[in-house]
Amino acid sequence: MALIVKKFGGSSVATPEKIMAVARRVLQEKKPDDKIVVVVSAMGDTTDDLISLAKAVTDQPVAREMDMLLATGEQVSIALLAMAFTKLGHAAVSMTGFQAGITTNEVFNKARITGIDPAKVVTELNAGKIVVIAGFQGLTKAGDITTLGRGGSDTTAVAVAAGLKADHCEIYTDVDGIYSTDPRIVPTARRMKEITHNEMLEMARLGAGVMHPRSVELGKHYGMPIHVRSTFTNESGTFIREEYTMEEKEFVIRGVTHDTNVAKIAVLGVPDRPGIAYKIFSTLADANVDVDMIVQSVRVMDKHIIDMVFTIAQGDVSQARLILEKLAEEMEFSGLLIDENVAKVSVVGAGMLGNPGIAAATFGALADAGINIAVISTSEISISCLIEEDKAKQAVNAIHARFFPA
Amino acid sequence: MALIVKKFGGSSVATPEKIMAVARRVLQEKKPDDKIVVVVSAMGDTTDDLISLAKAVTDQPVAREMDMLLATGEQVSIALLAMAFTKLGHAAVSMTGFQAGITTNEVFNKARITGIDPAKVVTELNAGKIVVIAGFQGLTKAGDITTLGRGGSDTTAVAVAAGLKADHCEIYTDVDGIYSTDPRIVPTARRMKEITHNEMLEMARLGAGVMHPRSVELGKHYGMPIHVRSTFTNESGTFIREEYTMEEKEFVIRGVTHDTNVAKIAVLGVPDRPGIAYKIFSTLADANVDVDMIVQSVRVMDKHIIDMVFTIAQGDVSQARLILEKLAEEMEFSGLLIDENVAKVSVVGAGMLGNPGIAAATFGALADAGINIAVISTSEISISCLIEEDKAKQAVNAIHARFFPA
Structure with a gap:
C-alpha cells in the first residue's frame, strides 16, 4: 500500500x-x-x-x-x-x-x-x-x-x-523529467533518475523551468520525495529526494542552466568610503529589487576609487535606474552602465564540494568556445558565469559537453 | 438608517x-x-x-x-x-x-x-x-x-x-411588481402596492410566476417584508407583507391566476368501500405524485358506485397512468380518463373570508362567458375552477373584469 x-x-x-x-x-x-x-x-x-x-x-x-x-x-x-x-x-x-x-x-x-x-x-x-x-x-x-x-x-x-x-x-x-540541461538547446541532454532537493532548488533558482523553487523548497523542508514525470507516458521520470539512493553518482555535475532574464549594472568610479555597498544595496532592497551576482573591484591606478558590478532581473531595470540616478550625486559616481544583453550560465551539483576542478573545467569550456566571462559567482553547489546573451546557447552546449561527454 | x-x-x-x-x-x-x-x-x-x-x-x-x-x-x-x-x-x-x-x-x-x-x-x-x-x-x-x-x-x-x-x-x-393577473393576458391588470404573504403564497401556488413559493413562505415565517420591483426602473413595486398597512383594501380579490400545467384524472365506477380514497392517493403519494383538486361523487343511479376526479401536474401523467392501471384490477374500476386539455383558473384574496358573494361572482363570470366548470376547489383565501385549456385566457379576462372593473 x-x-x-x-x-x-x-x-x-x-x-x-x-x-x-x-x-x-x-x-x-x-x-x-x-x-x-x-x-x-x-x-x-x-x-x-x-x-x-x-x-x-x-x-x-x-x-x-x-x-x-x-x-x-x-x-x-x-x-x-x-x-x-x-x-x-x-x-x-x-x-x-x-x-x-x-x-x-x-x-x-x-x-x-x-x-x-x-x-x-x-x-x-x-x-x-x-x-x-x-x-x-x-x-x-x-x-x-x-x-x-x-x-x-x-x-x-x-x-x-x-x-x-x-x-x-x-x-x-509536459516533459518527462528533469534533464541535465534544457533539451531544446542541447539535444544530448540527459534525463536524470534522481536529483537532490538542494540541487533542484539551485537549478530552479538559476533558470531551470520545470519546477518552481517554492514547491521544491517545501519538499526539502519536509523531506518529501517529488517525482517529476510526463502526463503523456507511463515511464518513470525524475525523483527529487533528500539524498541519492545510489551510493555512486554517475556525474559530479547534475545540471547546466541558463537565465537570460538578467541585466548587468555597473556603478563606476565610486570614491571608496565605508558603507558604500550597504547604501547601494539597502536602497535597492527597500524597493524590492533583488540583487544577484555582486563584484566590487578596486581600480589598479587609483586605490581610492572602486567599481561595483551586479545583476538584477530585467523587469527591475527601470526602477533600479531611477534609484541609482538619484544616488549618483550623493555618492559621487562617475558613471552608470546598464546592459540587458547578458545571460547567466550556471553549473549545479552537490558533488562539486569535493571536486576542486569543477570551476576550472567550467571556465575552460567557455574559454575554448571563445566566450568571455564578465562576472563569476559561486555557491556551495553552483558556479555561475555572466556572459553575452547571444552566446548563451553556445555556452550551455560547451559546458554540458565538458561534464556530460557523449 | x-x-x-x-x-x-x-x-x-x-x-x-x-x-x-x-x-x-x-x-x-x-x-x-x-x-x-x-x-x-x-x-x-x-x-x-x-x-x-x-x-x-x-x-x-x-x-x-x-x-x-x-x-x-x-x-x-x-x-x-x-x-x-x-x-x-x-x-x-x-x-x-x-x-x-x-x-x-x-x-x-x-x-x-x-x-x-x-x-x-x-x-x-x-x-x-x-x-x-x-x-x-x-x-x-x-x-x-x-x-x-x-x-x-x-x-x-x-x-x-x-x-x-x-x-x-x-x-x-424583469417585471415591476405583482399584478392582479398576468398583464400579458389581461392588459388592464393592476399593479398592487401591497399583498400579504398568504395571498402571494396562494397566488404563486396557483400559477403566478413572479415569485417562487419557497421564498414567500420563508418571508411569511419570519414576517419579512419583500419588495418585488424592477431592475430597470427606480419606481416602487409591490410589497409582500404580513398585513396590509392601509386599513381599507381597495379590492376584496387580490389576484386572478391560471395554470395550464394541469391534467384531470377521472377514476370511474369504483365500487364504494371504505379506504378507496386512501388507497388511490397514498399509492400516488408514495410515488411522489402531487394531487390537487379532488372531487368524489356518488352516482345518482347506483349509490354503491362512485367516481373520483382529481388533478395532477402534466409531468406526472405517465407515472400516474402506470400506477392507476395497476390499481384498476384490485379496485375494480370501470374506467380511467386522463385529460391534459384543462386549465385551473383561480381567484385569490384574504378578503373573501368575510365576503360570501365571491364564489358566486366567480362562477357567474365564467357562466356569462359560456365556460363550463369541471371541478371546483376552495381554500380559505382562494377559489379554483378547472376548465377547458383553450378557454383559460378568456376565463382569466372574464373573472378579472368582474373583480377589477375598469
Missing part, C-alpha cells in the same frame, strides 16, 4: 476529454490498496478568462476579490474530475482548499501555506475514496479565500503530501 | 457592464447610513454552461459534485460585483454561502436552509462595507457545499434578511 499525491496542471485538464484521460490514467496506475490524492489546477485558459472578466469591471481589482474569483477555476476542475472517477466506477470526492484544511497567511494573490489539517482528507481516503483537491488556494484564519500565486498548485501538492506523510508526491508535466 | 437586502438575478448580472449597472444603481439609492447586503445569482447562462461541462464528463453527475461545480457560478458574480462597488468608490466585500454563515441540510441540488449565522456579515456591515453574498448556496454541517435548487437565490435573500432582522428584502426582477 502506498499513499501518493498526484498533481496535474491546467493543460492536463483543459477539456472534459482530458479530464477523463487523467482519471483513466490514475486508475490504471493505482494498485488496489493505494490511497490516492489528486491535486488539480484550473482547466486550460480558465484563469486567464477570469482575469479578463475582472479587467472588464475594473483595471485595479481588489486583491481579496481577485482571489475569490480565481479560486472558482480549480473548484470547477475538482468537481469534474471527481465526476470522472465516479463515472469510471471509483468513488471520489472533491475538496476545495478550505475543505482540505489548507490554511494560508493573509497575503492575497500570493499567499503562503501556514498549516494543513488533513483530517477530512484522511477520513475520505480511509473510506476508500480518491480525494481530489483544488490546487493554488487556501483559507485564512479569518475565513477569507486566498490563492497562492506562481507555482501554487505544485506547492499545494507537496504541502498536502507532507501533511499526509505521503510516500511521495508526483508532479505531472 | 435602514438595513436592506437586495437580490439581483442572473440576467441582471449577465455581463461586466450589467454588473457595473447594478453597482451604480445600488449606490444611487443608498442613503449614507443605510446598511446594504446584495445577494446575486450566477451571470446569465453560467449555470447552463457548467451543466453542459458536467454532461460532457458524465450523463449521471454525482449530486454532491454537481453542487461543487454549480456553486462557482455565484462565486464569480460576487467577486465581480464587489470589485464594481470598489471601483465606484464604495468599500465592499464578497462572501460565499459558507462565509455568510448559511447552513443547509444534506439534500444536494435542492438543499434547504437550516440556519443562518450572520456574525461575519454584521461585522462587515458595521465596518461600513456593502456585503455581496452568493445566492443559491450553503454549507452542510459536515462542510459540504450545497445548492438550493429552484428559487434558491430569492430564498437566500429572504433568509439572510431574516437572519439580519433587515427592514425589508428587495427582489429585483
Whole structure:
C-alpha cells in the first residue's frame, strides 16, 4: 500500500476529454490498496478568462476579490474530475482548499501555506475514496479565500503530501523529467533518475523551468520525495529526494542552466568610503529589487576609487535606474552602465564540494568556445558565469559537453 | 438608517457592464447610513454552461459534485460585483454561502436552509462595507457545499434578511411588481402596492410566476417584508407583507391566476368501500405524485358506485397512468380518463373570508362567458375552477373584469 499525491496542471485538464484521460490514467496506475490524492489546477485558459472578466469591471481589482474569483477555476476542475472517477466506477470526492484544511497567511494573490489539517482528507481516503483537491488556494484564519500565486498548485501538492506523510508526491508535466540541461538547446541532454532537493532548488533558482523553487523548497523542508514525470507516458521520470539512493553518482555535475532574464549594472568610479555597498544595496532592497551576482573591484591606478558590478532581473531595470540616478550625486559616481544583453550560465551539483576542478573545467569550456566571462559567482553547489546573451546557447552546449561527454 | 437586502438575478448580472449597472444603481439609492447586503445569482447562462461541462464528463453527475461545480457560478458574480462597488468608490466585500454563515441540510441540488449565522456579515456591515453574498448556496454541517435548487437565490435573500432582522428584502426582477393577473393576458391588470404573504403564497401556488413559493413562505415565517420591483426602473413595486398597512383594501380579490400545467384524472365506477380514497392517493403519494383538486361523487343511479376526479401536474401523467392501471384490477374500476386539455383558473384574496358573494361572482363570470366548470376547489383565501385549456385566457379576462372593473 502506498499513499501518493498526484498533481496535474491546467493543460492536463483543459477539456472534459482530458479530464477523463487523467482519471483513466490514475486508475490504471493505482494498485488496489493505494490511497490516492489528486491535486488539480484550473482547466486550460480558465484563469486567464477570469482575469479578463475582472479587467472588464475594473483595471485595479481588489486583491481579496481577485482571489475569490480565481479560486472558482480549480473548484470547477475538482468537481469534474471527481465526476470522472465516479463515472469510471471509483468513488471520489472533491475538496476545495478550505475543505482540505489548507490554511494560508493573509497575503492575497500570493499567499503562503501556514498549516494543513488533513483530517477530512484522511477520513475520505480511509473510506476508500480518491480525494481530489483544488490546487493554488487556501483559507485564512479569518475565513477569507486566498490563492497562492506562481507555482501554487505544485506547492499545494507537496504541502498536502507532507501533511499526509505521503510516500511521495508526483508532479505531472509536459516533459518527462528533469534533464541535465534544457533539451531544446542541447539535444544530448540527459534525463536524470534522481536529483537532490538542494540541487533542484539551485537549478530552479538559476533558470531551470520545470519546477518552481517554492514547491521544491517545501519538499526539502519536509523531506518529501517529488517525482517529476510526463502526463503523456507511463515511464518513470525524475525523483527529487533528500539524498541519492545510489551510493555512486554517475556525474559530479547534475545540471547546466541558463537565465537570460538578467541585466548587468555597473556603478563606476565610486570614491571608496565605508558603507558604500550597504547604501547601494539597502536602497535597492527597500524597493524590492533583488540583487544577484555582486563584484566590487578596486581600480589598479587609483586605490581610492572602486567599481561595483551586479545583476538584477530585467523587469527591475527601470526602477533600479531611477534609484541609482538619484544616488549618483550623493555618492559621487562617475558613471552608470546598464546592459540587458547578458545571460547567466550556471553549473549545479552537490558533488562539486569535493571536486576542486569543477570551476576550472567550467571556465575552460567557455574559454575554448571563445566566450568571455564578465562576472563569476559561486555557491556551495553552483558556479555561475555572466556572459553575452547571444552566446548563451553556445555556452550551455560547451559546458554540458565538458561534464556530460557523449 | 435602514438595513436592506437586495437580490439581483442572473440576467441582471449577465455581463461586466450589467454588473457595473447594478453597482451604480445600488449606490444611487443608498442613503449614507443605510446598511446594504446584495445577494446575486450566477451571470446569465453560467449555470447552463457548467451543466453542459458536467454532461460532457458524465450523463449521471454525482449530486454532491454537481453542487461543487454549480456553486462557482455565484462565486464569480460576487467577486465581480464587489470589485464594481470598489471601483465606484464604495468599500465592499464578497462572501460565499459558507462565509455568510448559511447552513443547509444534506439534500444536494435542492438543499434547504437550516440556519443562518450572520456574525461575519454584521461585522462587515458595521465596518461600513456593502456585503455581496452568493445566492443559491450553503454549507452542510459536515462542510459540504450545497445548492438550493429552484428559487434558491430569492430564498437566500429572504433568509439572510431574516437572519439580519433587515427592514425589508428587495427582489429585483424583469417585471415591476405583482399584478392582479398576468398583464400579458389581461392588459388592464393592476399593479398592487401591497399583498400579504398568504395571498402571494396562494397566488404563486396557483400559477403566478413572479415569485417562487419557497421564498414567500420563508418571508411569511419570519414576517419579512419583500419588495418585488424592477431592475430597470427606480419606481416602487409591490410589497409582500404580513398585513396590509392601509386599513381599507381597495379590492376584496387580490389576484386572478391560471395554470395550464394541469391534467384531470377521472377514476370511474369504483365500487364504494371504505379506504378507496386512501388507497388511490397514498399509492400516488408514495410515488411522489402531487394531487390537487379532488372531487368524489356518488352516482345518482347506483349509490354503491362512485367516481373520483382529481388533478395532477402534466409531468406526472405517465407515472400516474402506470400506477392507476395497476390499481384498476384490485379496485375494480370501470374506467380511467386522463385529460391534459384543462386549465385551473383561480381567484385569490384574504378578503373573501368575510365576503360570501365571491364564489358566486366567480362562477357567474365564467357562466356569462359560456365556460363550463369541471371541478371546483376552495381554500380559505382562494377559489379554483378547472376548465377547458383553450378557454383559460378568456376565463382569466372574464373573472378579472368582474373583480377589477375598469
